[in-house]
Amino acid sequence: MNRVLVANRGEIAVRVIRACKSLGLETVAVFSEADRGSLHARLADRALCIGPARAAESYLDVNAVVTAAKGSGCDAVHPGYGFLAENPILAETCLGHGLTFVGPSAEVIRLMGDKVAARRFVTKLGVPVVSGSEEPMQSAGEVMAVAAGTEYPLLLKAAAGGGGRGMRVVRSAAEIPAAFEQARAEAQAAFGDGRLYVERYLARVRHVEVQVLADDHGACLHLGERDCSLQRRHQKLLEEAPCEALSETLRREILEAATAIAREAGYRNAGTVEFLVDPDRGRYYFLEMNTRIQVEHPVTEMVTGLDLVAAQLRIAAGEPLAVRQSDVRVRGHAIECRINAEAPEADFRPSPGTLSAWRMPEGEGIRVDTHCYLGYAVPPFYDSLLAKLIVSAPGRAEALGRLRRALDTFVAQGVSTTIPFHRRIVDDPAFVAGDVHTRWIEDTFGRATLR
Amino acid sequence: MPIEREDLKELLEAVAASGMEEFVLETAELTVRLRKEAVPPGDGTVAAGGGSRPATERDRGTARPVAAPPPERATDGLVAVTAPMIGTFYRAPAPGAAPFVEIGTEVAPDDTVCIVEVMKLMNGVRAGCRGRVAKICVENATLVEYGQTLVLIEPMP
Numbered sequence: 369m370n371r372v373l374v375a376n377r378g379e380i381a382v383r384v385i386r387a388c389k390s391l392g393l394e395t396v397a398v399f400s401e402a403d404r405g406s407l408h409a410r411l412a413d414r415a416l417c418i419g420p421a422r423a424a425e426s427y428l429d430v431n432a433v434v435t436a437a438k439g440s441g442c443d444a445v446h447p448g449y450g451f452l453a454e455n456p457i458l459a460e461t462c463l464g465h466g467l468t469f470v471g472p473s474a475e476v477i478r479l480m481g482d483k484v485a486a487r488r489f490v491t492k493l494g495v496p497v498v499s500g501s502e503e504p505m506q507s508a509g510e511v512m513a514v515a516a517g518t519e520y521p522l523l524l525k526a527a528a529g530g531g532g533r534g535m536r537v538v539r540s541a542a543e544i545p546a547a548f549e550q551a552r553a554e555a556q557a558a559f560g561d562g563r564l565y566v567e568r569y570l571a572r573v574r575h576v577e578v579q580v581l582a583d584d585h586g587a588c589l590h591l592g593e594r595d596c597s598l599q600r601r602h603q604k605l606l607e608e609a610p611c612e613a614l615s616e617t618l619r620r621e622i623l624e625a626a627t628a629i630a631r632e633a634g635y636r637n638a639g640t641v642e643f644l645v646d647p648d649r650g651r652y653y654f655l656e657m658n659t660r661i662q663v664e665h666p667v668t669e670m671v672t673g674l675d676l677v678a679a680q681l682r683i684a685a686g687e688p689l690a691v692r693q694s695d696v697r698v699r700g701h702a703i704e705c706r707i708n709a710e711a712p713e714a715d716f717r718p719s720p721g722t723l724s725a726w727r728m729p730e731g732e733g734i735r736v737d738t739h740c741y742l743g744y745a746v747p748p749f750y751d752s753l754l755a756k757l758i759v760s761a762p763g764r765a766e767a768l769g770r771l772r773r774a775l776d777t778f779v780a781q782g783v784s785t786t787i788p789f790h791r792r793i794v795d796d797p798a799f800v801a802g803d804v805h806t807r808w809i810e811d812t813f814g815r816a817t818l819r
Numbered sequence: 820m821p822i823e824r825e826d827l828k829e830l831l832e833a834v835a836a837s838g839m840e841e842f843v844l845e846t847a848e849l850t851v852r853l854r855k856e857a858v859p860p861g862d863g864t865v866a867a868g869g870g871s872r873p874a875t876e877r878d879r880g881t882a883r884p885v886a887a888p889p890p891e892r893a894t895d896g897l898v899a900v901t902a903p904m905i906g907t908f909y910r911a912p913a914p915g916a917a918p919f920v921e922i923g924t925e926v927a928p929d930d931t932v933c934i935v936e937v938m939k940l941m942n943g944v945r946a947g948c949r950g951r952v953a954k955i956c957v958e959n960a961t962l963v964e965y966g967q968t969l970v971l972i973e974p975m976p
Contacts, residue, residue, distance in 0.1 A: 401965070417966055419905070
């Protein structure tokens, strides 16, 4: 492997280019017309315009990406996250053109991308899933029949889903018909697949996920867990490692379940197995497996000292993992805040614009992953992530102190950002005590209190 | 297509002698923009830059400051035919076949002037206007970016 095409934009493209450079690999960036001159395009050894601003005609165009890779002499493609990262067709097309896809096989992407199939797969391995329908629901009537045997609230969920789209919470039978139609229409529009299934909705649970790494030589290990309970509309806002709410027993069970799933699926490269966890009852339920590098991977890097993106590239190149499970040590605590160009006071409305001021915090235990700079114009076409602020310290309390100071010195003007919102979270007594759940942000910072 | 010092000199002279007020040349390596100000004849400005930036470079306040025209219109009435997608540029329908156009060929709007190949799919690129081919900006069988200027056409009524 000599030259890698980075099939993404924004901070993750910058992150992948950095990892490539650290391994002595050449890089080719691709960009849309809206991203001309952006940081990832300038950092790469070569940059190619692959289409207009609309992602469907640029970053989501498999043919354009593969043509750019072949035409520029690349031998590998790193998809980052989002866009084509979990598109099995890109993995297949790369393979067909002699390009190494930095990720798992198309078969595994397909298996885990189908939520119904993935549930069935992990159930066979004895991993608990949230009770619900095995088969996709054909009608609202079918949902009602399933609902009759269980308790409310229920969750209607797209089989092809992700990112909170195609999801509806149902609190009574009367709500089912409307919710079913809405969720189905949303799933159809977002994923081209209107299949829904229904499951019990767990109200006060944590989102805990396990980072796994697997190579071509039979090694499959975990790098500990992350707590991503702080979400708004199923979008993560703040992530931590480790999850302090877990007992040692529960943690071990979850980590073992995650590695078993990856191993049995024939997983290769970096992946994340997500669970809903009820620490009080000592219960956990498989949610899904993401077959890519995640936004929040830096918190794992900070507590393990391992470079996950470099590991991805090495695995893809066929190298065996340099660490064994017994070498993996989780040290200290790390927290990541997603700094988005959004207006928290206006229901987190996206806020594109030009950065008229931009100063990032610095110091020990502080890391910022970003593609932004003073004068950068945040385009309105893509996701609103500006930067990831990551802090690490020997313990959670110290990490929180460091995070407060870092947020206080983070200056971003010209767009609205989530910085002030994070600052409020970090001061909240419940958050400081670690007493949060996946609905905590919505419950605590309802619309009225955000103003 | 590498541009030599001699070429630039020749270009300057030709532009100076012509009635053109502005002239832009784009190649894979650089952009040359010549513009006459209200100054003595022959005094043009040469600006080179942009690396392999195609004609669609637009200053969004973030991009590198490379002045270039929008894709539809080059300058002095020359119309740029740009790549509709990233791919490999071919001048002829098949290896060894005659090129679609040469400099001076008269074209109708629907005439194919070149091909951009993406994953074995040949996409014919049309002239888009009636005119005469003034310049072929890209070497045969090279990778072109989305929006890159491929051919310049001098429109005719």
